[in-house]
Amino acid sequence: METYTTDDALAAxxxxxxxxxxxxxxxxxxxxxSMEVMLLSFVGPLVREEWNISPQDESLLSSxxxxxxxxxxxxxxxxxDKYGRRTGLLFSTLFTxxxxxxSALSPNYLCLMALRFLVGIGVxxxxxxxxxxxxxxxAQNRGTWMIIFSLFWTLGTVLEASLAWVxxxxxxxxxxxxxxxxxxxxLLPFFGTTPESPRYLxxxxxLSDATLVLERIAKTNQAALPPGILTYxxxxxxxxxxxxxxxxxxxxxxxxxxxxxxxxxxxxxxxxALRSLLSRNLRRSTLLLWFAFYANSFAYYGLVLLxxxxxxxxxxxxxxxxxxxxxxxxxxxxxxxxTSLAEIPGLLVSAVLVEWLGRKATMWCLLFTCCGFLGxxxxxxxxxxxxGLIFGARACAMGSYTVLCLYAPEVYPTSVRSTGVGIxxxxxxxxxxxxxxxAVGMLRSCLQMEAIVVFEVVLCLAAVACMLFPVETKGRxxx
Numbered sequence: 001m002e003t004y005t006t007d008d009a010l011a012a013x014x015x016x017x018x019x020x021x022x023x024x025x026x027x028x029x030x031x032x033x034s035m036e037v038m039l040l041s042f043v044g045p046l047v048r049e050e051w052n053i054s055p056q057d058e059s060l061l062s063s064x065x066x067x068x069x070x071x072x073x074x075x076x077x078x079x080x081d082k083y084g085r086r087t088g089l090l091f092s093t094l095f096t097x098x099x100x101x102x103s104a105l106s107p108n109y110l111c112l113m114a115l116r117f118l119v120g121i122g123v124x125x126x127x128x129x130x131x132x133x134x135x136x137x138x139a140q141n142r143g144t145w146m147i148i149f150s151l152f153w154t155l156g157t158v159l160e161a162s163l164a165w166v167x168x169x170x171x172x173x174x175x176x177x178x179x180x181x182x183x184x185x186x187l188l189p190f191f192g193t194t195p196e197s198p199r200y201l202x203x204x205x206x207l208s209d210a211t212l213v214l215e216r217i218a219k220t221n222q223a224a225l226p227p228g229i230l231t232y233x234x235x236x237x238x239x240x241x242x243x244x245x246x247x248x249x250x251x252x253x254x255x256x257x258x259x260x261x262x263x264x265x266x267x268x269x270x271x272x273a274l275r276s277l278l279s280r281n282l283r284r285s286t287l288l289l290w291f292a293f294y295a296n297s298f299a300y301y302g303l304v305l306l307x308x309x310x311x312x313x314x315x316x317x318x319x320x321x322x323x324x325x326x327x328x329x330x331x332x333x334x335x336x337x338x339t340s341l342a343e344i345p346g347l348l349v350s351a352v353l354v355e356w357l358g359r360k361a362t363m364w365c366l367l368f369t370c371c372g373f374l375g376x377x378x379x380x381x382x383x384x385x386x387x388g389l390i391f392g393a394r395a396c397a398m399g400s401y402t403v404l405c406l407y408a409p410e411v412y413p414t415s416v417r418s419t420g421v422g423i424x425x426x427x428x429x430x431x432x433x434x435x436x437x438x439a440v441g442m443l444r445s446c447l448q449m450e451a452i453v454v455f456e457v458v459l460c461l462a463a464v465a466c467m468l469f470p471v472e473t474k475g476r477x478x479x
Contacts, residue, residue, distance in 0.1 A: 002228030006198050009214045009225050010138045015145065016221030019136050023145070025187065025194060026133035027152030029089070032096065032184040033126035034156030035163075036119060038340070039180050040065060040436075041304055042164040046173040051109045059436035062305070064113050065120040066432030072124020073429060077422015080125075081415070085132040085197045088418065092125025093187050100181025104174045122184075127425045131409050131418050135197040136217070143359070143474065146406035147351035154343035154398070156183075157304075161337040202232045203414040277412075277420050285411050286420065288465050289404075290427040292363075295462030296404055298431030299370065300397045302455060305436060306390055306443075338387060346395030350403050358474040359407040360466055363400050367463035370396035371456050378449045400462075410473035431458075 004012075044058040072092065080088030099118040106112035130149065137145050160180065167176045198217075201210035211230045218225050277286045346366075353362040373393035377386065412420040442451040 002226075003231040004226040004228050005231065006202055006210065006214070007139060009198075009218075009230070010136070011140065012226050013214075013218045013221045013223040015138055015141060016217075016223065018217045018220035019145075021193075021220075022133055022136050022195075023149060025190060026129040027149060027155075028183055028187055029093070029129035030126060030149070030152040031156035031159065032093075032187070033123050033129075034153040035160040035180045035183060036065075036096070036100070036123045037301065038157045038160035038304065039164075039176065042160075042168065042176065043173050046168065047109065047112065050173075053109055057109065061109075061113055061116065062436040063433045064117040065123075066301070066429045068117040068120020068122075069124040069432065070120075070426045070429035072121035073127060073422045073426035074124075075121070075422075076125030076128055077419045077425070080128045080131070080418040080422075081200075085128060085135070085200055085418070086191075086194055088125055088128040089132065089194065090191055092122050092128065093184055093191075094122075096122030096125075097181055097184040097188070098122075100184065101178055104177035104181075106174075124422075124425070124429065127405070127421050128418060130405055131421055132197055134406075134409050135199040135414070135417075142410070143354040143403075143406060144351060147347050147354065147402060150347055150398075150402040150405070151344070153402075154340070154347060157340040157343060158337065161340045165337065199414045202230070205232070207232065274419075274423070276416050277423065282412070282420075284470050286424075288469055289408055289411065289420075289424045292404055292462055292465045292469075293408075293424045293428030294431040295458045295465070296367075296397070296401045296431070297428035298435045298458050299367075299455060299462070300394075300401050301432045302435035303390060303394045303397055338391060340394075342391040342395040343398040346397070346399040347402060349395070350399030353399075354403050354406070355474070358472045359403055359410075360469050360472055362403050363407070363466040364463040366396045366400040366403070367459050367466065370400065371459045371463075374452055374455055374459070378452045380448065404466075407469075407473060411471070 040062045044061050047053065047061065048058045076088045076092045079091065096119060099115055099122055103112060103115035103119055106115055130146075133149055134142060134146065163179055164176055167179060195213050195216065196209070198210040198213045201207070201213065207230050214225055214230065276282065350362055350366065353365065357365065370393050373389050373396065377389055381389065408421045408424055409417055442448075442454075
């Protein structure tokens with residue numbers, strides 16, 4: 001009897017209306033996450049002025065959000081692997097929405113910090129949206145669609161900068177917190193229409209449910225599934241005399257090869273999943289991914305904060321003072337808005353390179369280019385040059401981070417994909433915790449050269465890590 005796999009089915013039905021709807025829903029999840037992250041650029045200085053807190057406490061407000069995201073990335077990844085992608089999406093969205101609205105009512109700094117930590121836990125589930133979306137996309141154009149998906153992140157950053165520009169001048173930062181929580185809330189009424197991932201259902205041995213989802217996709221796309229029945233293992237002849245290559249040994253890309261892991265995942269918990277991620281087959285990829293996520297997160301979120309902090313710090317240091325109050329004038333929002341737009345060309349460039357050079361080469365090329373843009377900032381530059389250089393650096397950082405978010409789900413089998421990507425994202429959040437100490441703390445202490453050198457070193461090491469990834473996943477099926 002003829003059989004087919006989920007990859008066969010998705011290749012047959014193609015990318016159509018069904019995937020477009022999944023793209024919009026998952027994309028709104030990323031809009032919500034990017035707005036919550038971008039919010040940190042505006043709230044810190046405003047809270048500092050209202051409650052007269054120190055620059056260290058201001059940077060701590062950003063760090064606690066990333067601490068929450070670290071915990072959330074691990075937790076929601078495990079939930080979505082254990083109980084389903086839809087379950088992870090629902091509860092992370094509910095948590096983010098609730099804590100976001102409540103944080104707008106914070107009576108003091110400590111309460112605000114605690115509630116933003118809880119918001120961070122909810123936002124940490126953002127990676128589940130990308131993994132869920134990718135599991136519906138055919139292998140042949142997965143790279144392109146991941147880049148398009150990442151445009152929603154850029155939309156969120158531009159929307160938040162625009163929202164802050166309008167809301168802060170008319171209302172207050174509390175209203176900005178409330179409005180920022182709205183996109184997450186808007187996802188809830190449409191949750192009932194979201195399908196479970198057919199790959200996840202196959203990994204849980206729910207082939208009949210997976211078949212129903214694939215039939216729904218085929219009907220919506222007005223296409224036909226391959227003849228035969230759905231199976232999670234493709235029967236094939238194995239040449240036992242063949243020598244296994246390093247790539248095949250390190251990356252189990254074929255569904256047949258991860259059967260034991262899939263059986264294990266349905267019966268075990270997070271410890272077994274972590275053991276699988278650090279097994280001989282995946283250890284090198286996992287450890288390099290952890291560092292790459294840390295470095296990319298450090299660089300990207302640091303550049304987001306630099307967008308609003310560097311010019312202000314230059315003015316403070318030029319006046320001979322270690323710290324002066326910053327004015328939330330139109331120029332700050334203008335600079336942040338302009339540098340947010342940099343992510344669009346960054347995505348366009350990565351969209352071209354990712355299918356031409358592949359995942360690995362695209363990442364290290366963009367990271368080294370980012371170093372080139374940041375280099376002149378070791379010396380004080382004019383405000384125009386500073387904005388232009390950060391524009392270029394942020395474009396490259398966004399492109400690299402986007403390709404990394406595409407590469408990571410392609411490395412792991414379905415049984416541990418969300419957990420693996422979740423832990424990698426959690427490690428990345430450590431970079432988010434540390435970067436405010438550099439981007440805010442060192443700049444406030446008039447240590448611009450030292451701060452930029454730290455960014456340069458981290459970016460160079462990240463580029464080397466990308467070179468050392470054991471495999472290129474361009475065009476490979478997701479098992």
